[in-house]
Amino acid sequence: MDSAPKYDIVIVGAGMAGASLAAAIGARARVLVIEAEERPGYHTTGRSAAFWSESYGGSGVQPLTTASGPVLHELGFLAPRRALTLGREGEEAQVAAFIEEYSAIGLEVEWFDRAEIESRVAGVRPEWICAAFEPTCCDIDVAGLHQHYLAQARKAGADMWCRAGLAAAERTGEGWSLSLTDGRRVAAGVLVNAAGAWADPVARMAGVRALGITPYRRTMAQLAVTPAATDDLPLVLDISETFYFKPENGRLWLSPHDETPSPPCDAAPEELDVAVAIDRFEQVVDWRIDRLEHRWAGLRSFAPDRLPVYGFAPEDPAFFWFAGQGGFGIQTAPAAAELGARVLLGEVGGVIDPAIYSPARFS
Numbered sequence: 001m002d003s004a005p006k007y008d009i010v011i012v013g014a015g016m017a018g019a020s021l022a023a024a025i026g027a028r029a030r031v032l033v034i035e036a037e038e039r040p041g042y043h044t045t046g047r048s049a050a051f052w053s054e055s056y057g058g059s060g061v062q063p064l065t066t067a068s069g070p071v072l073h074e075l076g077f078l079a080p081r082r083a084l085t086l087g088r089e090g091e092e093a094q095v096a097a098f099i100e101e102y103s104a105i106g107l108e109v110e111w112f113d114r115a116e117i118e119s120r121v122a123g124v125r126p127e128w129i130c131a132a133f134e135p136t137c138c139d140i141d142v143a144g145l146h147q148h149y150l151a152q153a154r155k156a157g158a159d160m161w162c163r164a165g166l167a168a169a170e171r172t173g174e175g176w177s178l179s180l181t182d183g184r185r186v187a188a189g190v191l192v193n194a195a196g197a198w199a200d201p202v203a204r205m206a207g208v209r210a211l212g213i214t215p216y217r218r219t220m221a222q223l224a225v226t227p228a229a230t231d232d233l234p235l236v237l238d239i240s241e242t243f244y245f246k247p248e249n250g251r252l253w254l255s256p257h258d259e260t261p262s263p264p265c266d267a268a269p270e271e272l273d274v275a276v277a278i279d280r281f282e283q284v285v286d287w288r289i290d291r292l293e294h295r296w297a298g299l300r301s302f303a304p305d306r307l308p309v310y311g312f313a314p315e316d317p318a319f320f321w322f323a324g325q326g327g328f329g330i331q332t333a334p335a336a337a338e339l340g341a342r343v344l345l346g347e348v349g350g351v352i353d354p355a356i357y358s359p360a361r362f363s
């Protein structure tokens with residue numbers, strides 16, 4: 001083991017989580033990122049719906065999303081999309097409660113009546129009578145942001161090894177002796193778990209208590225529709241969370257908002273989920289579906305309370321959680337990386353209290 005390279009911090013996983021954290025700490029510690037796949041971003045990061053919405057993920061996630069907004073705008077990774085969360089007759093109270101909840105914490109959310117909905121979504125079916133309108137919702141350039149972080153991490157001095165999965169982690173006096181799937185060995189002071197859907201298995205591998213971070217499959221379909229999905233269409237969701245869709249280069253990206261528990265894997269879409277998505281879409285607008293062009297699925301991994309987990313494991317000061325990013329790991333990446341870096345390097349300050357996301361809440 002003496003000849004093995006030594007790093008202060010080894011990050012497991014080079015998705016949005018691992019890449020953004022490496023970019024934040026690369027200049028201040030000797031950092032290595034290890035990624036099991038041939039290229040970073042192959043799993044959840046490469047499969048997202050690519051929006052930034054301050055209400056998405058709930059009020060516990062919102063501080064991270066809102067704090068990330070200015071950074072993402074400044075870097076040029078956001079483009080206006082706007083969002084409409086629709087309600088049917090009988091769902092007015094739910095829509096009103098949604099508006100009240102998010103207005104109370106300072107978000108821009110307006111009530112839209114039927115006429116206002118029609119002005120944004122031509123051909124919307126008559127049963128959709130009210131909506132919450134969020135003017136701040138944006139599209140996010142996921143690949144651009146991920147590449148930005150990978151480049152920043154390299155520039156800051158972090159090393160990155162692909163096709164190098166963590167196979168075993170043995171605790172030593174000073175930290176860790178790690179064995180990789182490519183046969184290499186490496187020594188680390190701190191092991192960071194940014195393994196997405198594999199967060200719990202990586203913890204177990206290191207002898208750390210798993211937290212019940214569960215991957216859930218989410219399905220997406222790309223459709224060609226008539227009339228074509230123009231770029232001024234907002235992100236359209238419903239208050240009961242049964243679908244969302246948005247335009248993407250003249251096509252439509254549609255999801256049935258599914259959440260099926262899954263083991264960590266290379267997720268693939270199920271025919272039934274795509275059929276459900278299309279059926280629900282046909283109940284929203286009177287548009288014709290010309291073609292189903294593409295379908296995919298990815299795993300969104302949630303802790304039991306659906307908040308992310310950022311911080312040292314209470315039982316092991318050399319094991320750091322950076323996991324449970326659920327359906328919001330792209331839109332929260334800048335603030336999460338800043339917070340994660342601060343806790344990891346033992347710094348004080350910052351606007352968001354790290355205790356909210358600490359793994360100690362599960363102790």
Ligand SMILES: Cc1cc2nc3c(=O)[nH]c(=O)nc-3n(C[C@H](O)[C@H](O)[C@H](O)COP(=O)(O)OP(=O)(O)OC[C@H]3O[C@@H](n4cnc5c(N)ncnc54)[C@H](O)[C@@H]3O)c2cc1C
Binds near residue numbers: 012040041198202
């Ligand atoms: C359909 C869908 C739509 C979404 N839409 C949005 C959205 O609009 N906005 C938003 O903000 N978020 C969205 N998300 C969520 C977002 O994509 C995730 O929160 C984010 O990508 C998680 O990043 P990650 O780095 O934690 O995970 P991943 O990208 O999965 O990265 C984890 C990495 O760890 C690696 N790994 C695992 N085990 C090991 C090991 N033993 N050794 C080495 N490497 C290992 C994996 O290979 C993987 O590359 C969506 C997700 C899905 C599936």
